[in-house]
Amino acid sequence: MTSPLPPNALMPITPRPDLVFVRGEGAWLFDAEGRSYLDWVQGWAVNALGHSPRALVAALTEQAAQLINPSPSFYNQPALALAGWLTQHSRFDQVFFTSSGAEANEGAIKLARKWGQLHKHGAHEIITFQDSFHGRTLATMAATGKAGWDTLFAPAVPGFVKARYNDANSVRALIGPQTAAVILEPIQGEAGVIPATPAFLQTLRTLCDEHGLLLIADEVQTGCGRTGVLFAHELHGMQPDIMTLGKDIGGGVPLAALLARADVCCFAPGDQGGTYCGNPLMCAAGLAVMRTLGEPAFLAQVRQTSELFRQSLQTISARFGLGEVRGEGLLLALALERNIGAQLVQGAREHGLLLNSPRPALLRFMPALNTTPEEIALGMERLGDVLAECLA
Structure with missing residues (x-):
């Protein structure tokens, strides 16, 4: 559980969880309490090379x-x-x-x-x-x-x-x-x-x-x-x-x-x-x-990583009876076939995984373009845990 924030002067233009991020490194974000989060939002497809490359x-x-x-x-x-x-x-x-x-x-x-x-x-x-x-x-x-x-x-x-x-x-x-x-x-x-x-x-x-x-x-x-x-x-x-x-x-x-x-x-x-x-x-x-x-080797690696990410999502989908995986490169989505997107985002955050749900029955994945197979494997493990809890 996160500790409540003190009153602040920011306009409430989006529902924010009660945590404050203080540091980022590659695929990871760290909050003021020292907790780490694997970030598959990356500022909404902003951090091409991860946090603070x-x-x-x-x-x-x-x-x-x-x-x-x-x-x-x-x-x-x-x-x-x-x-x-x-x-x-x-x-x-x-x-x-x-x-x-x-x-x-x-x-x-x-x-x-x-x-x-x-x-x-x-x-x-x-x-x-x-x-x-x-x-x-x-x-x-x-x-x-x-x-x-x-x-x-x-x-x-x-x-x-x-x-x-x-x-x-x-x-x-x-x-x-x-x-x-x-x-x-x-x-x-x-x-x-x-x-x-x-x-x-x-x-x-x-x-x-x-x-x-x-x-x-x-x-x-x-x-x-x-x-x-x-x-x-x-x-x-x-x-x-x-x-x-x-x-x-x-x-x-x-x-x-x-x-x-x-x-x-x-x-x-x-x-x-x-x-x-x-x-x-x-x-x-x-x-x-x-x-x-822009280096050819970098873009080739993005395509290779995309295939791994896509296959991992397809495995998750088959395991839990979810829908299609679509998109290109490292802009991918998983259809959930039920309106549990917001619940999954919250649950994943508690498991140290940051997700995005632009539609109630969909997850969108926007990891850093240089994310590693090990990070993908860890994220899929956490996503599987959250889905198991949500669909129990």
């Missing part, structure tokens, strides 16, 4: 002693280096850095609408998808397909229409003279780790080409090695016009990015900005992370 700590330490923030009105070396790395390892030409994935998606929406003004007679509408998740700003909440989010802080930002995921005909039916772009997650994370089919992605690309629309890949959760390749759209050979990155790109620090082809980059000076965009401290961290996970 040496490469990240060294990059932050070195950069903090040199230059932290000269303002986005000037060039700095880490921002130039990270932008160069991203364009060299993708088919995009220009990068705009932000602090969060929502901010990157907001930038993508603005870029698509500016492009529509210039090239599509003022077209501004963007097709999104039911059950999608694109962020918590007013515009990205309107774009999100999560039920009720477009009215939570009414009036909603207009200009978004929702198609059905993996249903190309529903997209085709929504295309009109005001349509400027389509935005989708290659795998819908918050919806329960639902992958887009290869045929659907290819058809979306064809539809956008036929109608002169921009295709935006929201890879905030799926990008940066999470699916075993640098970017999830590469799995099926679909090339978007715009891509957003976040979470893993910073390895735990607030960093995200908006990437686009040169012919799409139509922002004029003053159209876009941000106090911390291209901050050298964050970009130095991002460069250290991307150079590490």
Whole structure:
């Protein structure tokens, strides 16, 4: 049992357990009472290399002693280096850095609408998808397909229409003279780790080409090695016009990015900005992370680890009569076939295992990309113990 927290001044924006984490190392978190927890949430797919990895700590330490923030009105070396790395390892030409994935998606929406003004007679509408998740700003909440989010802080930002995921005909039916772009997650994370089919992605690309629309890949959760390749759209050979990155790109620090082809980059000076965009401290961290996970051997290891994790989950599922295992790389989900997700999360925490349940009948797994077979075996043992208790 955890000891109760004293009164605190944090806004209660999420139900937090009564424990305080004070240290992290690799796959592990440690609380103020000295207890250890195997972390299969990792900040919601944020800590690509685990907690406080040496490469990240060294990059932050070195950069903090040199230059932290000269303002986005000037060039700095880490921002130039990270932008160069991203364009060299993708088919995009220009990068705009932000602090969060929502901010990157907001930038993508603005870029698509500016492009529509210039090239599509003022077209501004963007097709999104039911059950999608694109962020918590007013515009990205309107774009999100999560039920009720477009009215939570009414009036909603207009200009978004929702198609059905993996249903190309529903997209085709929504295309009109005001349509400027389509935005989708290659795998819908918050919806329960639902992958887009290869045929659907290819058809979306064809539809956008036929109608002169921009295709935006929201890879905030799926990008940066999470699916075993640098970017999830590469799995099926679909090339978007715009891509957003976040979470893993910073390895735990607030960093995200908006990437686009040169012919799409139509922002004029003053159209876009941000106090911390291209901050050298964050970009130095991002460069250290991307150079590490961009190594072919590292990504090959992610794919190998993914197979072990998937097979272990399938064994757990068969043992307890649960549902399918789905996802790519180290973004995986286990269907529970009953609404016990919240109960399992709480029970696992008491066993020293941190889990995530984005839907009542589902567990989502987002371990560090460099997690080990031994850590996987230990976590599966603890998960099995919790399931046995819950289903007894």
